[in-house]
Amino acid sequence: MTTGTHREEESGYMAIIKVPKPPQSAMNKERPISSLLKTQLEHLQQAEFRLPARAQTNVYINAIKTEGQAADYIRQVTAALHAEHAGAEGRRAPKKKTSKASRKYAIAAMAKTQAGKNKKRRAARSRKKSTRS
Secondary structure (H helix, E strand, O other): OOOOOHHHHHHOOOOOOOOOOOOHHHOOOOOEOOHHHHHHHHHHHHHHHOOOHHHOOOOOHHHOOEHHHHHHHHHHHHHHHHHHHHHHHHHOOOOOOOOHHHHHHHHHHHHHHHHHHHHHHHHHHHHHHHHHO
16 A cells, blocks of 8 residues: 655655544543553553652552543653653663674674583583483
């Protein structure tokens, strides 16, 4: 399925798709939450539980009954997730820049150490077998 003409694809531009504005009735803060929204809240809570205790909202999601309450909870957890991610970026160690050659030699060195470990294991097994007989 294509969304644009061949000419648009060649030029690198995409076709503009106009999306109509949703009606006022689309969001009703007093409407009870649907099972889909309830499931989304449960998944979001699982993500929230991975945050440090200081960043968690401590909201009991089974008490959320309306779309407005759900929207508030989603907003709080999303903000906490973004804040923790931004803080974690500063705490991460910078990536070491390595050349292709050094990576290749590191892989080769690992293969040699693995081969040495395998020889030792085989020798130990054969010693065990010879003592059993």
